[in-house]
Amino acid sequence: MSQTAHTAHHPRWYRTRVSTYWWSRKWAYFLFIVRELTSLAVAYFVVFTLMQIHALRQGAEVYAEFQEWLRRPLLISLNAISLFFVLYHAITWFNLAPRAISARFRGKRIPDLLITASNYGAWLVVSLGLVWLLSGG
Amino acid sequence: MTKRSNEPFLWFLFSAGGVVAAFLMPVLLFLNGLAFPLGWLTPFGYEKTLDLVKHPITRLLLFVMCSLPLFHWAHRFRFTLYDGLQIKHLNEVISFLSYGGAIVGTALAGYLLWNIP
């Protein structure tokens, strides 16, 4: 960047160093970090699913043991917390996705709300569909 | 002419993973992690579950669901470490561990889903 010439009062620009806790100074920054950390819950669910598939492949007994293990309070709590973060991911994702789509291309004819609503609608269909498909015994 | 970055491809994986995770994970985590273990809903028995998972479409869906979201995590977590902990100078290590982890996970998913006895 530019070189400043020396004068009688030597000019020194003051630079503040960004604190390690910058994300705790503003509510908006904090929520942003929470949103980013949801990726950990997403990764966790992949691991969970792989464990489930692994148990399934090993036969009915091992699978039953896995199901039992899932009933432990620790696992239930872990999954409940993860569900919160995974939901937070989904909601923030659907709310932000329309901003990336150049639906404004044709003179803003497609409002953000329509894209968000379609996303939530599709999500509802998929979710309810899966519940109907996978439960009932 | 400066070389164009390959970040677009990584961002594409991140986005695809984000979409898959947003659509599928809430309900599946709810069912498999809470509703079934707590008895709110009844799951399929072992045989029926096995049959369902063996189906090629299910296996493909599960593979996609276990692969793309890992790349979503890798990309997002990498930037969270840069900005949150200010360790951007370790970017080579971070990239190796995060995308590397995603590749390992993908390979594992592929192995588990390729052949179900």
Place this chain on the structure above:
Amino acid sequence: MAETITLEVARYRPEQEMEPTFQQFEVPFRKDWVVLDALNYIKDKLDTSLSYRWSCRMGVCGSCGMMVNDEPKLTCATFLSDYMPGPVRVEPLRNFPVVRDLVIAMTDFMVKLQRVKPWLIREQEKPLSDGEYLQTPEQLDDYKQFSMCINCLICYAACPVYGLDPHFLGPAAIALAQRYNRDSRDEGSQERLDILSQHDGIWGCTFVGECTKVCPKHVDPAGAIQQYKLEATKEWFKSFLLPWGAK
């Protein structure tokens, strides 16, 4: 009826101190006064040594951006009445080096702005005899929002990524690049792509979204950046899958 409000103003005089300090001023409270009025009162009546930038006092020049109670604002558009009973903390714009008192060095932004080539790039200029470039209202609408930027740097003050990595191009520069990319008269998209699609270009942005929230002219730089990420990705796939057709 002599209501007053306290302003805590950051002072930094490099010839006499190593670090910024705060100075308190009692300023008359008027319902229609903005923070800039208070600063002008201080300079006129209380301490002529106070240094700060301002110009149009009506929100179009972008000179008077400062931190007011830790939020980046145009001081000409920030009413004292919103902060009663006070005190009101006024500091220089965050994420920029402080030259003196409330004045920051904006050289970094000027360099970055130039880098994105914020002008119409054409292979061949139309001769004057051919008349003007015509543009429909829809074509104008495509880029109009991004053209409203007044270069006030408030978005840079709000952006945590810029604060953490000064190499980051930043919201306004990218939004202004988009203003030209989207202009139907412009033919410079490919040129700008090489500059923007870099790690310290658009790919440093993690869509925090604060820039859009604080922008006094509703430019929505965050939206501009995310849209451009999508376009840059499409271009990447095009050049990857159809290298012979890359133009």
